[in-house]
Amino acid sequence: MFDHRKYRPFTPIRLTDRTWPDQQITQAPLWCSVDLRDGNQALINPMNVEQKTRMFSLLVKMGFKEIEVGFPSASQPDFDFVRKLITEELIPEDVTIQILTQAREELIARSYEALEGAKKAIVHVYNSTSKVQREQVFGLDRDGIKAIAVQGAKWVREYAEAYPQTEWGFQYSPESFTGTEMEYAVEVCDAVIAEWQPETGRRVIINLPATVEMSTPNVFADQVEYFCRNLRQRSDVIISLHTHNDRGCGVAAAELGLMAGADRLEGTLLGNGERTGNMDIVTAGMNLYSQGIDPKLDFSNIKEIIEVVEYCTELPVAARHPWAGELVYTAFSGSHQDAIRKSISYHEQHHLNHWEVAYLPIDPRDIGREYEAVVRINSQSGKGGVALILERDYGICLPKWMQSEVSRVVQKASEKSGSEITSLQIKALFDQHFSHLAEAWQLQAYDLHTEAGCVQGVFKVAGQLPPLQGQGTGAVEALVHALEKRYAVSIQVIHFDESALTQGTDAQAQACIALQIQDENYAAITRAEDTSAAALQAVLSAFSRYVQQAPAQDLSA
Numbered sequence: 001m002f003d004h005r006k007y008r009p010f011t012p013i014r015l016t017d018r019t020w021p022d023q024q025i026t027q028a029p030l031w032c033s034v035d036l037r038d039g040n041q042a043l044i045n046p047m048n049v050e051q052k053t054r055m056f057s058l059l060v061k062m063g064f065k066e067i068e069v070g071f072p073s074a075s076q077p078d079f080d081f082v083r084k085l086i087t088e089e090l091i092p093e094d095v096t097i098q099i100l101t102q103a104r105e106e107l108i109a110r111s112y113e114a115l116e117g118a119k120k121a122i123v124h125v126y127n128s129t130s131k132v133q134r135e136q137v138f139g140l141d142r143d144g145i146k147a148i149a150v151q152g153a154k155w156v157r158e159y160a161e162a163y164p165q166t167e168w169g170f171q172y173s174p175e176s177f178t179g180t181e182m183e184y185a186v187e188v189c190d191a192v193i194a195e196w197q198p199e200t201g202r203r204v205i206i207n208l209p210a211t212v213e214m215s216t217p218n219v220f221a222d223q224v225e226y227f228c229r230n231l232r233q234r235s236d237v238i239i240s241l242h243t244h245n246d247r248g249c250g251v252a253a254a255e256l257g258l259m260a261g262a263d264r265l266e267g268t269l270l271g272n273g274e275r276t277g278n279m280d281i282v283t284a285g286m287n288l289y290s291q292g293i294d295p296k297l298d299f300s301n302i303k304e305i306i307e308v309v310e311y312c313t314e315l316p317v318a319a320r321h322p323w324a325g326e327l328v329y330t331a332f333s334g335s336h337q338d339a340i341r342k343s344i345s346y347h348e349q350h351h352l353n354h355w356e357v358a359y360l361p362i363d364p365r366d367i368g369r370e371y372e373a374v375v376r377i378n379s380q381s382g383k384g385g386v387a388l389i390l391e392r393d394y395g396i397c398l399p400k401w402m403q404s405e406v407s408r409v410v411q412k413a414s415e416k417s418g419s420e421i422t423s424l425q426i427k428a429l430f431d432q433h434f435s436h437l438a439e440a441w442q443l444q445a446y447d448l449h450t451e452a453g454c455v456q457g458v459f460k461v462a463g464q465l466p467p468l469q470g471q472g473t474g475a476v477e478a479l480v481h482a483l484e485k486r487y488a489v490s491i492q493v494i495h496f497d498e499s500a501l502t503q504g505t506d507a508q509a510q511a512c513i514a515l516q517i518q519d520e521n522y523a524a525i526t527r528a529e530d531t532s533a534a535a536l537q538a539v540l541s542a543f544s545r546y547v548q549q550a551p552a553q554d555l556s557a
Contacts, residue, residue: 010215013182015222020260028288028296030238030264031281032066033059035312036081037100038242038278039268041071043313051312052081053090058308059269060092063297066122068098068266072114073107082114091118096169098122103152112159115166122169122205123160125152129188130179146188149174153195169203170196173242177208178215182226190232198236205238206231207266210253212275213246221256228261240264243279245271250279251322255287270309270317270324286323290362292354299323302367329364337385344388386410386426393423396430398525399497402512405523409433433545434525439463441544443537448475457482461540475532479539480515491543492516495523498531511538517546 035055040047047055052069059067069085070078082099085091097118101111103125115121127148128137134145153172160168172192174185189206198204208227210220224241228234239262243253254265271280282305285295299305302324306317319327331337339358347357355363364370387403390396398406409429414421421429440463447458457478459468470482480491495514511534514523524541528534 010219012215012219013222013226015226018222018225018260020221020225020256023259025255025258025288025291026293028285028294029258029262030066030240031064031285031297032068032098032240032264032266033064033268033281034068034242034266034278035059035268035272035309037068037070037078038266038274039272039313042272042274042277043315045314046077047312049077049081049084053084054308055312056085056090058305060095061298062305065094066096066098068100068124070114071100073101073110079110079114086115086117093119096120096122098124098169098171100124100126103127103148103155105155108152108155108159112163116163118166120167120169122171122203123156124171124173124205124207125156126173126175126207126209127152128175128211129185130176131181132179133176142184142187146191149188150191150195153192157196169205171205171207171240173207173209175209176211178210178212178220178223182223183230186227186230186232189227193231193233193237198233203238204236205240205264207240207242207264208257208262209242210244210250211242213244213249213253216247217249217253217256220253221260224257224260224262238263240266241279242266244273245276245278245280248276250277251283251287254279254284269305270321272309272313272315280322282324283322286362286367289366299367302369304368323362323367329360329369331359331385337388341385341388341391389423389426390430394427396525397499397510399495399512401495401514402434402497402523402525405514405521406430406434434523435541437526437537437541438544438548441540441547443533443540446475446533446536448478448532459536476513476535476539479536483539483543487547489517489546493539494521496535498535500531509534511535513538513542515539515542515546517543518550520546520549522546 036052056067056069070082072079072082085097091097098121099111099115101107101123108125111123127145129145134140134142138145149172156170172189174180174188177185193204193206196202196204208224228239241254241257241262241264243250243257250271254267265279265284267279267281267284270282271277282299285297286299288295289299306324310317317324319325322328331340336359340360343358386407387398390398410421410426413429442462443459444462445460449456454471455474455478456471457469457475459479459482461468468479468482468486470478470480470485472478472481476493476496480493484491492515493513494516495512498509498511500509508527508529509531510525510527511531512525514521522542522545524538524545526534526537526541528537
């Protein structure tokens with residue numbers, strides 16, 4: 001039964017003088033990927049050695065300097081993978097591997113066996129400290145749980161002394177930190193830190209896990225600020241965060257936690273992890289990038305990142321996944337497309353120093369996305385998107401009035417098919433309805449001369465015998481007059497635009513025209529070697545569409 005009364009609200013700590021809301025993130029945190037440990041243990045099919053090696057290589061390529069590579073004391077495959085990394089010298093000099101272990105002596109001893117020969121390594125030990133775990137899982141009081149933590153820390157330090165060739169770092173996590181009384185979390189961590197003596201120069205990390213996300217990100221930030229304020233040797237240790245995404249706020253909690261005083265974030269690429277996942281490092285890193293902050297990780301080839309993650313985890317990346325999804329830079333809405341087209345044009349014309357484009361928080365090209373994905377056309381799209389695709393993909397620049405004409409044709413096709421219209425389909429529709437030159441209506445030659453201020457024109461057209469003859473104030477009007485006489489119809493030019501496409505003696509010209517004939521509009525666009533030829537051919541092309549649609553009895557020769 002769906003009954004909300006089954007649950008009670010989380011009780012936040014009282015921190016009325018909090019300072020984190022006034023802070024701003026100005027630099028990247030220290031990053032630690034846990035894809036190969038936390039992420040791996042959450043998979044339906046855990047990674048094999050080949051997949052783990054490929055994931056490790058990607059993480060190194062992206063710039064991670066700390067990578068949690070497994071839980072070697074709990075799994076033979078994890079143990080073997082750690083040994084492979086070390087014995088095959090796959091770990092770069094500037095990368096530190098990290099392993100996880102429970103605070104039990106035999107597991108700690110096994111962990112050090114796996115790490116033998118490593119140049120630099122972090123031993124990450126944990127035990128659960130929350131009220132629920134103490135009472136319901138372990139049946140121990142506060143002193144009993146703290147004793148487990150302190151003893152685990154002591155074993156970690158003592159076993160490290162047996163492997164002096166390795167540069168060791170120690171990390172402790174009070175698991176279920178968010179469900180632990182804050183003063184008690186500080187008490188336990190103070191005791192662990194005292195055992196490790198970071199003041200002597202040893203690298204010590206205290207990792208605060210939101211093992212289960214239990215409240216809003218601001219409450220987590222209060223917990224982190226309280227912890228950082230009250231930890232006895234705060235200046236001697238690194239504070240790390242490990243947020244989960246049960247409430248969908250894993251990234252937000254991590255960001256506010258950084259504002260509250262943390263130094264380091266643990267997470268996974270694209271958020272894989274138990275339940276709803278870990279903090280998504282791609283999202284957190286790209287959030288920094290979009291604010292002009294160097295994330296110290298390379299996301300420039302997002303397609304490769306997605307490909308490797310999907311291959312290794314056997315899980316798909318959602319099309320709307322922040323920053324990375326296939327559709328996150330795509331606009332189907334007509335108004336959005338129009339704004340993007342105008343904004344990109346403005347950006348290029350004014351040579352702006354900073355990216356400020358409507359609906360695009362970053363330049364998709366920065367992470368390997370092409371502009372082809374920005375605008376896609378369906379029945380909800382408008383003239384701006386169609387115009388952008390024609391201009392971007394085919395160099396066809398349309399006047400505003402013609403954008404509407406072309407858009408109506410494309411929208412009608414999309415509504416009929418019920419699906420998206422591709423760039424190639426848009427070009428085919430454009431050619432069919434606006435630029436196709438019927439052989440019988442191709443202009444072969446023309447002769448213009450002026451008599452008494454009036455242009456007299458003779459137009460030789462492939463399928464018109466004898467040649468068309470007419471007069472008017474200009475070439476276009478003369479041709480229109482000739483067609484009106486030949487076909488006994490009234491023709492009005494309602495739109496006309498022409499432009500030179502290139503410069504020089506071999507310059508090409510483009511003409512766009514719309515004719516109103518028998519209360520219907522017929523539009524065409526043509527290119528020719530000069531503006532007059534382009535304009536005349538545009539008239540003939542538009543009129544040919546009327547001829548193709550008009551019943552034979554309506555036409556007279």
